[in-house]
Amino acid sequence: MNWLSDHVRPRIQRLVGERKDTPDNLWTKCRSCDQMLFLKALEENLNVCTNCGHHHAMSVEERLNSLFDPGYQRLDMPELPADPLKFKDKKPYPARLREYQSRTGEKDAIVVASGQMGGSPVVIAAFNFAFMGGSMGRAVGEGLVRAADEALRLNASLLVIPASGGARMQEGILSLMQMPRSIIAVERMREARLPYIVLLTNPTTGGVTASFAMLGDLTLSEPDAVIGFAGRRVIEETIREQLPDDFQTAEYLQDHGMVDQVVSRLELRDRLVMLFSLLRNVPGSPASTSNGTQQADETDLPVMQEDEPNPSFDQV
Incomplete structure (x- = not known):
């Protein structure tokens, strides 16, 4: 055996050359x-x-690269107190945050970036499901508010891409407060008549679905994405009925009017460029006058009475 290992094997290796390591991925x-x-x-x-x-599944960086024109910039997120509730399950909440920050390279479950899409200004807020299931806490709520603020500052469209299990339990009521905060941010976009589109991805559930994710001027979804509030098993046990096999899928929601379009990722960028262009050129919108595609004066705007509410963007 020593003769084989000491003499024969080295000679064979010299004849055929060293074996190159092959990556296992x-x-x-x-x-x-x-x-x-x-x-x-x-x-x-x-x-x-x-x-x-x-x-x-797609990483946030891959998604941003697939949608933006070259040269987009990430927005810095503010530092927030890590653990206001002193929450602890199997490990302290700050330790869990550090674990996911190390694992994903991100500060939290949302990334906000601004740039151009087909030459038109767009701000994107994309969720990272790999970070604690994309759960919505204070940092995510702050990210959504920052995204809306930046879109308003730049007179840009806003695209939000949720992928989330809902509110983050480790932040308790503070995470639930992000639902009305995000709704207010969306309403500011609507009041400014700037386009707001939501792209639902797999999965979008819980408090995210119950707030900003269903308030887009247009709601798109990737194929086969799971979209809902409560889980399928919980609903079946509550209503004591068997649900359809495709219940809570993007296609089911499109058939029932909750989703406007189910769009393949391969066609998504071109579709978004077209939709943002259409929405930005609605007569009377500030975007249509700022990008030079249409010059509208005050007579083009709808006449509002003092006691009338501000019309939503999709009513213009």
């Missing part, structure tokens, strides 16, 4: 059709299966 299996996929080809196809079209 070259291939991945589609979660829908079980087809083996070359990882690089999958990433180049925006993480959409080339065999069945299943939309795999």
Whole structure:
């Protein structure tokens, strides 16, 4: 045995050359059709299966790169007190935050960036489901407010891309307060008549669904995304009925009027460019006059009486 290992094997290795290490992450299996996929080809196809079209999870950075024109900038988020409730489950909340920050490289579950999309100014607020399930706490609420503020400052459109399990339990009532905060931020966009589009991704549930995620001028979704408030099992046990197999899917919600369009990720950027262009050119909107595509004077604006509420963007 020593003769084989000491003499024969080295001679064979010299003849055939040293074996090059092969990375173990070259291939991945589609979660829908079980087809083996070359990882690089999958990433180049925006993480959409080339065999069945299943939309795999996408990192925030990949999503921003796929939508923005080159040269977008991230917005800095303010530092917030880490643990106002002194919450502890299996580990203290600050330790859990540090764990996910180290794992994802992000401060929290939302990233806000501004740039151009098809030459038009857009602010994007994208959720990171890998960070504590995309749960909405104070940092996420602050991110949504910052995104709306930046869109108003730049006279830009706002695109929000939720992927969340709902409010963050470790922040208790403070996380639930982000629901009305986000609604107010959206309402400010509506009052300014600036486009606000929501792109629902898998999954979008809980308090996120019950607040800003269903208030877009247009609501889009990726295929097969799970969208709902309570879980399927909870609903079935409550109403004591069997729900349809496609219940709480993007396609089901589109059929029932909750989603405007289900759009493949491969077509998403072009679709968003078109929709933002249409919304920004609505007569009387500030965006239509600022980008030079339409010059409107005060006579183009709807005449409002003092006791009338400000019209929503989709009523213009």
